[in-house]
Structure formats: C-alpha cells, structure tokens
Amino acid sequence: MAKRNDGIKITGRQRMKWFYEFIYGKMRAPWDLGPRKELVEAVEGGRIQPCRAIDLGCGTASNAIFLAQHGFDVTGTDYSPAAIALCQQRGAAAGVTVNWIEDNLTELRRVRGTFDFLVDWGVYDDLNLRDRRAYLRNVLPLTHAHSRFLIYVHQWPLRWWERLLYRLFGVAGPMQPGEVEANFGPHFAIEKLVERTLTGYIAGEAVYLMARKVRAGADV
C-alpha cells in the first residue's frame, strides 16, 4: 500500500478504480467488444428468457443494452462514474431503458432487490482475494432460489514467474482451475459452458452458467 505526502493511504483498490475511470473517460476500452458470444447464445437460444436482470460491472454497456433489446428488465451497475456516464449515453443512443446505478459490488449501497439473471463479465476475477469474499457477501443477497448467474473469468494455472510476480505485488491474479467451483459451489449448481486456452499475457478464460441453490449445499 503506497502513502501520499499528506499521509493518506492509496490502496490497490483505489488504483484499479482510477484505472477504469481513466480508460472510460479518455479512450475506447480494449474490452469494448459488443455483447459477448456466450450471453448472446444463451438468450437467442432460449436458455435464458426475458426476466429481471442485472449486469454487474456493466462497463461499456454492451451486455446490458443487448439484454434490454431482448425484452429483459435490466439494471446495470458499475463503480466507475465515467462508466455509468458512458452507459447512459449509449443506452439513450440505443433507445433502451436500463436502470444504471453507480455502486460498488464489494460494498453495495444503492442496488436493491433480487434478480432472476445476473451477469458478471470480467469483474469478480479482477478483485483481490479479500474483495472477492466481500463481493460474494454483497452479491448473494441479489439472488433468490433458482436465479441464474453467467460469469466470465480469466482462468489458467499460474506460470512460475506469475506466481512470483503476483505474490510480490499482492495481486490475486487470474482464477485458478477449480476456484469458481470452490467459491460459488456452496451456493450455486455450476455448469462450465466453455474453457479456452489463449496465447499471450491472458493465457485462458472460462464462462460458467450457475443456478442458485434453494439453500447452501442443496442440489439446486
């Protein structure tokens, strides 16, 4: 944790938020790629029917707008004011109504109620280990029995130099194979839709479709 001259501590969490503010405010985000394939397939294939949905960390607005265009009652939430401004602008341009809410998924204050369908495209895996636990504490109350949850994560077994780097900088790094099952499994029945090995810095990714269990430990 760094310290500013005036003695205020700057956390890794704040740096991440500044990073997102900068990206959304100043440039086109590299992940601004339109609605994602597995979400489109789940909706257009009829696996997920129009319902009350929330896009957690809605960023570029693509997934939220896609859902609204397909008859969903959509809330989009992100902790970056610049992201929410971009979402409002894009939602208006697309002519859809989405309830855009600025909020922090590790400390929710404004998002209320439960949702039938939750989407997280690249947020949970971005958090440090403490914030991943806080996220679960905050997001679980947004679900009810049988809520569905589509989650995309970076996921691969760490290479030796990554293990060293992440430990050095105190960063959680990508999800490890089996980690989604371990963290979400007590609360959700989990289906892995896809797992891909990639070349380059991001060495792998996975998408899971989960269904909230009636109670922790139950089948579904």
Ligand SMILES: C[S@@+](CC[C@H](N)C(=O)[O-])C[C@H]1O[C@@H](n2cnc3c(N)ncnc32)[C@H](O)[C@@H]1O
């Ligand atoms: C990698 S981007 C993905 C954005 C979006 N899901 C997409 O696919 O276009 C991660 C997003 O999560 C948001 N985010 C990160 N941590 C958050 C938190 N604690 N609460 C709310 N949003 C958060 C960031 O502002 C950013 O928009």
